[in-house]
Structures are given as structure tokens and as C-alpha cells.
Amino acid sequence: MILSVNNLSFKYQAHPVLEKVSFTVKRGEILAILGPNGVGKTTLLKCINQILTADSGSVTVGGFPVSQMGVQEIARLISYVPQKAETSRVTVFDAVLMGRRPHMGFKFSRGDLVKTDGVIRLLDMEHIALKHINHLSGGELQKVSIARALVQETGLMLLDEPTASLDLKNQAEILGLLRRVAKEHNVSMVLTMHDLNAALRYSDKYIFLKDKMVYDSGPVSRVSQEMVEAVYGTAVEIIHHNGYPVILPGPVYQAA
Amino acid sequence: MHFDKGGIPEGYAGYISRKWWFLCLVSVMLVCLAIMGISLGAVKISLLEVVEALFRMPVSGRVNMIVYHIRLPQVLAAMITGAGLAASGAVLQSILRNPLGSPFTLGISHAAAFGAALSVMVLGSGIMGSSLNDAVNISNPALTTGCAFVFAMGAAWIIITISGYQKSSPETMVLTGVALGSLFTAGTMLLQFFADDVQLAAMVFWTFGDVARADYKELGIISAVTLPGIVYFMLNAWNYNAMDAGDDTAKGIGVHVVRTRLLGMTVASVLISVSIAFVGIIGFVGLVAPHMVRRLIGDDNRFLIPGTAAAGACLLLLSDTAARLVLSPHILPVSVLTSFLGAPVFIAMIMRGKKG
Numbered sequence: 001m002i003l004s005v006n007n008l009s010f011k012y013q014a015h016p017v018l019e020k021v022s023f024t025v026k027r028g029e030i031l032a033i034l035g036p037n038g039v040g041k042t043t044l045l046k047c048i049n050q051i052l053t054a055d056s057g058s059v060t061v062g063g064f065p066v067s068q069m070g071v072q073e074i075a076r077l078i079s080y081v082p083q084k085a086e087t088s089r090v091t092v093f094d095a096v097l098m099g100r101r102p103h104m105g106f107k108f109s110r111g112d113l114v115k116t117d118g119v120i121r122l123l124d125m126e127h128i129a130l131k132h133i134n135h136l137s138g139g140e141l142q143k144v145s146i147a148r149a150l151v152q153e154t155g156l157m158l159l160d161e162p163t164a165s166l167d168l169k170n171q172a173e174i175l176g177l178l179r180r181v182a183k184e185h186n187v188s189m190v191l192t193m194h195d196l197n198a199a200l201r202y203s204d205k206y207i208f209l210k211d212k213m214v215y216d217s218g219p220v221s222r223v224s225q226e227m228v229e230a231v232y233g234t235a236v237e238i239i240h241h242n243g244y245p246v247i248l249p250g251p252v253y254q255a256a
Numbered sequence: 257m258h259f260d261k262g263g264i265p266e267g268y269a270g271y272i273s274r275k276w277w278f279l280c281l282v283s284v285m286l287v288c289l290a291i292m293g294i295s296l297g298a299v300k301i302s303l304l305e306v307v308e309a310l311f312r313m314p315v316s317g318r319v320n321m322i323v324y325h326i327r328l329p330q331v332l333a334a335m336i337t338g339a340g341l342a343a344s345g346a347v348l349q350s351i352l353r354n355p356l357g358s359p360f361t362l363g364i365s366h367a368a369a370f371g372a373a374l375s376v377m378v379l380g381s382g383i384m385g386s387s388l389n390d391a392v393n394i395s396n397p398a399l400t401t402g403c404a405f406v407f408a409m410g411a412a413w414i415i416i417t418i419s420g421y422q423k424s425s426p427e428t429m430v431l432t433g434v435a436l437g438s439l440f441t442a443g444t445m446l447l448q449f450f451a452d453d454v455q456l457a458a459m460v461f462w463t464f465g466d467v468a469r470a471d472y473k474e475l476g477i478i479s480a481v482t483l484p485g486i487v488y489f490m491l492n493a494w495n496y497n498a499m500d501a502g503d504d505t506a507k508g509i510g511v512h513v514v515r516t517r518l519l520g521m522t523v524a525s526v527l528i529s530v531s532i533a534f535v536g537i538i539g540f541v542g543l544v545a546p547h548m549v550r551r552l553i554g555d556d557n558r559f560l561i562p563g564t565a566a567a568g569a570c571l572l573l574l575s576d577t578a579a580r581l582v583l584s585p586h587i588l589p590v591s592v593l594t595s596f597l598g599a600p601v602f603i604a605m606i607m608r609g610k611k612g
Contacts (some may be wrong), residue, residue, distance in 0.1 A: 051504060071511070075509050081508075084504075088501070090554060091271065091554075117263055120262070132554065
């Protein structure tokens with residue numbers, strides 16, 4: 001599975017949001033899309049799986065143009081974790097089971113149920129499997145969305161702020177798990193994140209978006225102070241720790 | 257990937273079987289209510305005789321006559337329209353993402369009333385009859401029904417066209433529906449203002465829903481639309497579940513959200529229009545039956561849709577039977593009873609739900 005985005009442009013009515021964005025993701029690779037609020041990260045993700053239709057440019061997965069696939073076919077290749085999920089009175093188990101929909105025939109098979117249970121165990125959610133999702137905390141709900149995307153068994157996962165409402169422990173666990181899935185099962189991932197340090201720590205590559213375009217891209221070790229300062233327009237410091245760049249926002253006012 | 261290390265959790269199997277039990281229970285209740293509905297009325301027929309008549313065992317000609325020509329069509333009409341209105345309400349709540357979704361939210365009922373009023377006034381299909389209880393008659397029921405249906409579908413068509421143009425945002429649908437509802441209500445008022453006594457009486461009489469209006473032929477038409485409609489809803493249960501989790505989530509798992517929403521709207525509109533056109537306006541069932549069932553078994557549309565259909569049938573059947581008995585020999589409009597019976601139960605359930 002190789003994702004390739006070529007010269008993708010998108011506008012909301014007359015407002016251009018993305019202009020000539022290009023990048024590729026190899027099998028098992030994790031790409032972090034970074035950039036300030038409102039720069040078009042979510043829009044870019046939605047253009048990849050055709051929730052939004054790009055005005056020009058192309059998206060191919062494994063060499064096939066996504067724009068020529070049906071929604072069902074796309075859902076078998078690409079799973080998507082949106083930033084926001086709605087709740088209703090259904091159980092966690094049923095909410096995750098829904099991820100098997102692109103593979104289901106007339107109804108869900110025993111295998112679908114078994115896979116759902118497997119993912120629920122993987123994410124340590126057995127104890128809430130029969131809880132209604134409208135009673136979950138924000139973090140638990142986010143784990144449900146991620147579990148649904150995992151059970152979909154796709155070669156490419158798009159994750160929009162997957163850890164925004166997770167606490168430190170869950171954030172580390174989920175990102176660690178996603179990385180393990182990416183490496184062990186050769187699943188490619190594209191994620192957006194505001195937490196630069198978590199993004200750099202768990203991803204292989206980055207692209208910085210600025211002014212509708214790709215400002216810079218490369219392996220995470222290449223991220224530099226000038227780059228971050230230029231993209232976000234604020235002063236930062238970068239220190240290197242075990243090969244990861246760690247970004248410290250600053251300068252901090254020091255009392256005399 | 258291999259997530260095949262799991263099993264089916266025991267709790268889940270139990271949870272699902274409880275839902276099936278609920279469906280069985282409501283179905284049994286429906287059958288009991290139907291037999292009761294046939295038995296009770298101005299002439300009381302014993303339950304045994306009802307069952308005998310239904311199974312074509314020899315009973316007196318009078319009993320046979322009452323069962324097959326008066327009570328049975330009425331009971332069937334109550335069941336089918338109740339099921340159709342309630343299931344449509346449940347689906348509309350899902351696809352409009354709005355707990356107030358019901359046959360009334362979309363202005364379809366108001367449009368039907370306007371259509372009926374127009375046919376009475378302009379096409380002269382209403383007269384005061386001097387029949388048994390000095391009842392007002394609609395002299396040309398087919399014309400009135402047709403007119404009501406055309407206007408109901410017209411309102412639905414406007415909403416669907418506008419929201420199709422707007423990429424079917426649920427807000428657009430609800431707001432357009434509310435606006436159309438008020439437009440048609442104003443239109444009906446205007447007609448009523450200029451109507452003479454006889455026409456006014458016929459218009460008002462039409463709006464009192466009455467399941468006794470439908471004969472077997474009309475029942476056939478209502479069922480031919482309603483039953484496939486409910487089956488269509490049930491086949492889409494997982495799509496509606498996905499849409500309950502948010503449009504983006506649903507699109508991510510391969511649901512044609514826009515198409516599902518527009519088709520669901522269309523099917524619901526046809527169901528509602530047919531029911532209302534033949535039996536008049538019956539309020540509250542489409543709103544309250546889904547919410548009662550939601551409170552009892554949750555929002556999973558796999559069980560919610562059949563459960564709501566059965567519960568709606570029960571509610572309308574109960575109301576219709578009560579309408580015949582409360583002030584016997586006078587028959588109250590059934591829509592009065594749906595609200596009188598449904599509202600207190602509903603409010604009690606809301607209050608109990610808040611505590612738990």
C-alpha cells in the first residue's frame with residue numbers, strides 16, 4: 001500500500017484552502033501532517049478518502065486513483081478516525097463492530113464479532129464493552145473511534161487528532177499501539193496532531209503546511225528550529241534527546 | 257491484520273437476546289391488543305368468539321359481519337398506520353439528527369391537511385350528510401385523499417429538492433420542514449376563513465384522524481406501501497447506526513450518507529403521506545413511540561426500527577379501542593387519545609430516566 005498525493009488543490013467555494021500539495025507514504029510508514037490551526041490539515045485528510053472532492057490533483061492508493069473507487073471500496077482500503085464523534089445509546093461493542101461494515105455481507109458474521117472482540121481486548125476496553133457510548137468519557141470515546149478504524153483492517157489509516165482528548169498514559173499507549181500496528185502489519189498512517197513532540201516521537205515523516213502549501217517535509221529528525229518558528233510564527237527551542245527532536249515553546253518570562 | 261484472538265463475549269450474547277425478548281414481548285402484546293380491539297366496542301363480542309371468527313370457525317352471522325366488516329379493517333388500519341408512522345419517526349430522528357424528528361417536523365401533515373381542505377373548498381368534495389349521527393361526510397373521499405396525498409408528497413419533494421441542493425444537511429431539512437409546516441397551516445387557515453359552515457365542518461372533520469375510514473381496498477394500498485417501507489428501513493439499520501456516530505464516521509466506513517439520507521427521507525415521506533391521506537392526521541405516535549422504545553432498548557436501529565413499529569401499532573390500537581369505549585356510544589377522534597394516553601406515559605418515562 002503506497003499512498004501518493006499529487007498536486008492536490010482544494011477550495012471551499014471561492015476560498016482556496018490547499019494548493020498543489022504533494023507527498024507519498026510507503027507501506028508501514030507514519031506521516032504526521034503538522035501546521036497551525038485552520039491551515040487545512042483536516043481538509044487534506046478528507047480529500048484523501050474522498051469525503052471532500054479535490055478541485056484538481058490526484059490521490060492514488062497502491063497505484064489506483066481513489067476518485068474512481070466506490071465508497072465501499074474506499075472503506076475497505078482506507079479507515080478514518082474523525083476529530084469529532086457523535087454518541088447515541090449503543091454499546092461500545094456495537095459501535096466498534098460497525099467498523100466491519102465495509103466487509104459485511106447481509107449481516108455480520110461470527111468472524112466479524114470475533115475480530116471486534118480482539119480489538120477491544122487489544123485496546124484494554126473489555127470492561128466497558130457493554131457500556132453505552134453516551135456514558136463514556138471523551139478519552140474512552142476516542143478509543144472507540146480508533147478501535148472502529150482498526151477493526152476495519154485497512155492498509156491505510158487516516159487519523160485526525162487521534163490523541164486530542166487522551167491523558168498521558170492513554171496517549172502513550174494508543175500512539176505506541178498504532179506504531180506497532182503500522183510496523184508489524186505494514187499499515188500506513190497519516191495523522192494530524194497539535195502536540196508536536198508526540199507527533200515527532202511516534203511518526204517517521206512530517207509535512208509542515210503553511211499558507212495552503214507544503215512548507216517542508218522529510219524524516220522527523222530533520223525538523224529544525226527555523227522551520228517550526230516560520231510555520232507557527234512563534235519562538236521555540238529545539239533540543240535533541242535520544243535522536244528525537246524535542247520542541248520547547250518559549251521564550252518564557254523569567255522573574256528577575 | 258489478525259485480531260482473531262477474541263471470542264464473542266458472553267455478556268454481549270445476553271445483551272442481544274434481551275433485545276429479541278423485548279421484540280417478542282411487544283409482538284405478543286400487539287396480538288393481544290388486536291384481539292381486544294376486535295372484541296370491544298358498541299357491541300361486545302367475547303374474546304373466544306373473536307378468535308373463532310378469525311380462524312374461520314362457525315360463529316353467528318352477526319358476529320362474523322361485525323368482525324370482518326367493521327372491527328378487523330379498523331384494527332388492521334390502526335396497526336399498519338401506527339407501525340408506519342412510528343417507524344418513519346424513528347428513522348427521521350436518525351437521519352435528521354434531531355430528537356424532534358416526526359411526521360410533523362417536516363410539515364407533511366400540515367400539507368396533507370391543506371390538500372384536504374383545498375379539495376373540500378375548491379373541488380367541493382365535502383357536504384353535510386344527514387346520516388346516523390348527523391355526521392359530516394366527505395362526499396368524495398377519493399378526491400380528498402388524493403389531494404391530501406399530492407400535497408403531502410409535494411411538501412416532501414420541496415424539502416428533498418432543497419436539501420439535495422444543499423448537500424442534504426439535516427438542519428436545512430428540519431428548518432425547511434418547519435417553514436413549510438407554517439406556510440401550509442396559514443394556507444389552511446385562509447381557506448377556513450373563507451369557507452362556509454359546511455365546508456369548515458368537513459375540513460375540521462378531516463383533520464380528526466380516524467382509522468375506521470379505511471376499507472379493505474384502501475388497507476391494501478396502505479400496506480403495500482408501509483410494509484416494504486419498514487423492510488427498507490430495517491435493511492438500512494446499520495447505515496442509520498453509522499450516521500448516528502456522525503456523518504464523517506459513517507462516510508469513513510463506506511456509507512453513502514447523502515444518498516441514504518435523501519432516500520430515507522423519501523421513503524418516510526411516502527409512508528407518512530399515504531397513512532395521513534387515508535386516515536387523516538394522527539399526531540404523536542410518530543414522535544413518542546420511537547422515544548419510548550429508545551428508552552427501553554437503546555438507539556441501536558437494528559432493534560429500534562422493528563420495536564418502534566410494533567410499539568407504534570400497539571399505541572394506535574390501544575388509543576383507537578379506548579376512543580370507542582371512553583364516551584360510548586360516541587367515538588372520540590383517535591388522535592386525541594394517542595396524546596391523552598401517550599403523553600403522561602412519555603412524561604413519566606422522561607422523569608424516571610432523569611433519575612437513573
